[in-house]
Amino acid sequence: MSINASLPRLDWLRAFATFAEYRNFTHAARALGLSQPALHTQVKHLEEALETPLYRRDGRTLHLTEAGERVVGYANEVLGSMRSFVSEVRTGRDQRPVTLTAGEGAYLYLLGPSLEAFRRDHPEHPLRLLSEDRDTALESVRSGRADVAVTALAAAPTEAALEADLLSVVGISLAFRSDHPGLCDGGALSLDEVANAPLIAPPAGRPMRRLLEGAWLEHTGRPPEVAVEASGWPLMLEFVRLGLGVAFVNAFCAPPPGVALRPVHDLEPVSYWMLWRRRSTPASATVEALRRALARTSR
Amino acid sequence: MSINASLPRLDWLRAFATFAEYRNFTHAARALGLSQPALHTQVKHLEEALETPLYRRDGRTLHLTEAGERVVGYANEVLGSMRSFVSEVRTGRDQRPVTLTAGEGAYLYLLGPSLEAFRRDHPEHPLRLLSEDRDTALESVRSGRADVAVTALAAAPTEAALEADLLSVVGISLAFRSDHPGLCDGGALSLDEVANAPLIAPPAGRPMRRLLEGAWLEHTGRPPEVAVEASGWPLMLEFVRLGLGVAFVNAFCAPPPGVALRPVHDLEPVSYWMLWRRRSTPASATVEALRRALARTSR
DNA sequence: ACGTTATTATAGCTTTAAACGATAGTTTCG
DNA sequence: CGAAACTATCGTTTAAAGCTATAATAACGT
Numbered sequence: 001m002s003i004n005a006s007l008p009r010l011d012w013l014r015a016f017a018t019f020a021e022y023r024n025f026t027h028a029a030r031a032l033g034l035s036q037p038a039l040h041t042q043v044k045h046l047e048e049a050l051e052t053p054l055y056r057r058d059g060r061t062l063h064l065t066e067a068g069e070r071v072v073g074y075a076n077e078v079l080g081s082m083r084s085f086v087s088e089v090r091t092g093r094d095q096r097p098v099t100l101t102a103g104e105g106a107y108l109y110l111l112g113p114s115l116e117a118f119r120r121d122h123p124e125h126p127l128r129l130l131s132e133d134r135d136t137a138l139e140s141v142r143s144g145r146a147d148v149a150v151t152a153l154a155a156a157p158t159e160a161a162l163e164a165d166l167l168s169v170v171g172i173s174l175a176f177r178s179d180h181p182g183l184c185d186g187g188a189l190s191l192d193e194v195a196n197a198p199l200i201a202p203p204a205g206r207p208m209r210r211l212l213e214g215a216w217l218e219h220t221g222r223p224p225e226v227a228v229e230a231s232g233w234p235l236m237l238e239f240v241r242l243g244l245g246v247a248f249v250n251a252f253c254a255p256p257p258g259v260a261l262r263p264v265h266d267l268e269p270v271s272y273w274m275l276w277r278r279r280s281t282p283a284s285a286t287v288e289a290l291r292r293a294l295a296r297t298s299r
Numbered sequence: 300m301s302i303n304a305s306l307p308r309l310d311w312l313r314a315f316a317t318f319a320e321y322r323n324f325t326h327a328a329r330a331l332g333l334s335q336p337a338l339h340t341q342v343k344h345l346e347e348a349l350e351t352p353l354y355r356r357d358g359r360t361l362h363l364t365e366a367g368e369r370v371v372g373y374a375n376e377v378l379g380s381m382r383s384f385v386s387e388v389r390t391g392r393d394q395r396p397v398t399l400t401a402g403e404g405a406y407l408y409l410l411g412p413s414l415e416a417f418r419r420d421h422p423e424h425p426l427r428l429l430s431e432d433r434d435t436a437l438e439s440v441r442s443g444r445a446d447v448a449v450t451a452l453a454a455a456p457t458e459a460a461l462e463a464d465l466l467s468v469v470g471i472s473l474a475f476r477s478d479h480p481g482l483c484d485g486g487a488l489s490l491d492e493v494a495n496a497p498l499i500a501p502p503a504g505r506p507m508r509r510l511l512e513g514a515w516l517e518h519t520g521r522p523p524e525v526a527v528e529a530s531g532w533p534l535m536l537e538f539v540r541l542g543l544g545v546a547f548v549n550a551f552c553a554p555p556p557g558v559a560l561r562p563v564h565d566l567e568p569v570s571y572w573m574l575w576r577r578r579s580t581p582a583s584a585t586v587e588a589l590r591r592a593l594a595r596t597s598r
Numbered sequence: 599a600c601g602t603t604a605t606t607a608t609a610g611c612t613t614t615a616a617a618c619g620a621t622a623g624t625t626t627c628g
Numbered sequence: 629c630g631a632a633a634c635t636a637t638c639g640t641t642t643a644a645a646g647c648t649a650t651a652a653t654a655a656c657g658t
Binding site: 121 | 307308348350351366370377380381399410412417421424449464575595
């Protein structure tokens with residue numbers, strides 16, 4: 001009944017956290033400044049302390065188990081909290097950097113004012129801004145490498161480990177050269193009106209591209225013909241300016257001179273969500289429950 | 300610019316936490332199953348890692364510094380969270396015991412139904428119930444040994460480290476034998492009406508005793524004459540039943556057969572508070588601020 | 599198919615550091 | 629002022645964490 005079964009060491013948690021990042025002992029060990037065997041035994045110790053396998057081998061690639069995923073998240077949480085506490089005690093004030101991850105588009109067109117405001121109101125906290133695509137960003141939040149992610153999602157994530165808030169819903173607009181014949185005036189466009197213009201689109205596989213392909217098929221009966229592939233709205237808009245074609249972009253984009261936007265009503269608007277890891281101080285939920293129970297006491 | 304200055308080890312935190320409990324290296328070391336020098340160096344290492352003295356010597360007695368107080372709290376928090384996480388991973392579910400500390404009176408007359416309800420709604424969480432007096436209970440919460448305290452306080456504590464909720468305000472009643480001449484009927488009593496009855500009161504120095512002495516002086520111009528000292532309302536009520544005198548008790552007390560209660564209006568009612576440690580995941584406040592800043596984003 | 603490369607996992611040896619016993623140094627108390 | 633109670637330090641011992649070397653295994657290229 002291992003009542004006082006030894007706690008895992010923080011070294012082991014850190015070791016496992018960086019191992020989880022690389023999923024490769026050799027590289028992770030180099031990143032930690034350790035030998036590969038040393039890292040290996042640290043992870044092994046952690047597994048023994050938790051009496052649970054944390055990763056699985058499929059041939060030469062290593063996958064985290066479900067328990068492993070939870071442990072990474074907790075490890076990063078505890079390590080981050082510890083680091084910030086230490087620096088807080090040492091310097092007398094909280095200087096923990098806050099890490100935000102988002103896509104380039106969100107930074108350029110959505111988050112600017114908020115970040116300025118945060119910087120102004122909390123100058124004491126360094127702000128680490130990662131630029132990552134949707135999946136990487138979610139993974140960064142899950143694993144605790146980032147505190148908050150902002151990204152476009154079809155719906156709030158159902159994962160229990162994450163909490164989310166809807167930030168903004170933005171429509172899709174068509175970007176075209178101001179001198180484009182036949183597009184310059186009018187309200188919302190339909191897809192058919194632009195079915196024949198050469199198209200600048202994100203690379204195959206990106207979420208926005210898939211959205212486009214679906215809607216195109218539905219409205220015109222055939223897949224879109226993409227003239228130019230470009231990643232990121234600034235590039236797409238630049239290519240529009242150069243006359244390489246038209247592009248579908250989020251309505252919040254600021255078009256460069258010579259480029260105009262018109263809303264498109266056949267495309268679903270995109271929802272931007274802010275996501276963060278549900279803090280798993282496992283105690284707190286229970287303690288909260290007890291507090292609620294007590295608060296029901298005759299008042 | 301110690302960017303990666305080594306983190307304190309959990310051993311050191313645990314060592315310091317139990318040292319803080321005893322404020323005595325020798326005893327704490329015995330409690331930990333360590334030699335006194337070993338414990339001493341662990342605490343020293345912690346101080347070096349935090350670059351801050353955690354205790355001070357006044358002759359032979361040791362006091363925690365202010366930083367030391369914060370570190371104990373954080374240490375207990377982190378250790379508790381770690382223990383519960385480990386057992387959660389090992390067993391697959393959260394079994395963290397929740398620790399409540401309160402006085403005997405609160406348990407007997409105030410908290411019963413709430414505790415029953417909590418037990419029914421959360422049978423998976425062991426409940427540890429400590430019986431401590433006010434100061435010890437507060438100290439237990441501050442140091443993280445207990446999750447929640449319930450105790451009578453004149454006002455909400457102003458300490459930044461604690462949060463509090465008012466649970467209940469209860470008046471003071473006089474407990475007397477049902478056959479007492481002249482007391483049996485009527486509404487609220489004044490102090491003068493009972494100034495001559497032999498008095499059963501808590502031992503000198505207890506909060507309730509001090510309250511009584513203050514009010515007595517104010518209303519009758521002289522200190523009360525205490526016939527019997529007894530600690531705890533059950534004992535006091537029992538002595539009332541035996542005819543040793545009358546007693547002032549909280550109105551929520553359940554008098555035994557043969558004993559009656561009547562409210563007393565010259566005595567201030569007593570407020571029962573629930574207190575808990577403000578969770579200091581130092582990150583969370585900042586992250587919260589960032590989230591608020593982002594949420595101000597055009598919606 | 600077979601050698602080459604990349605990587606995990608184990609073994610033996612070395613080094614680091616944590617624990618211990620002994621003890622000097624302080625303060626308090628009778 | 630001596631005894632008792634502790635803290636803090638000093639070598640010494642012991643445990644554990646690191647390193648190099650290497651066996652074992654899977655993927656890859658020719």
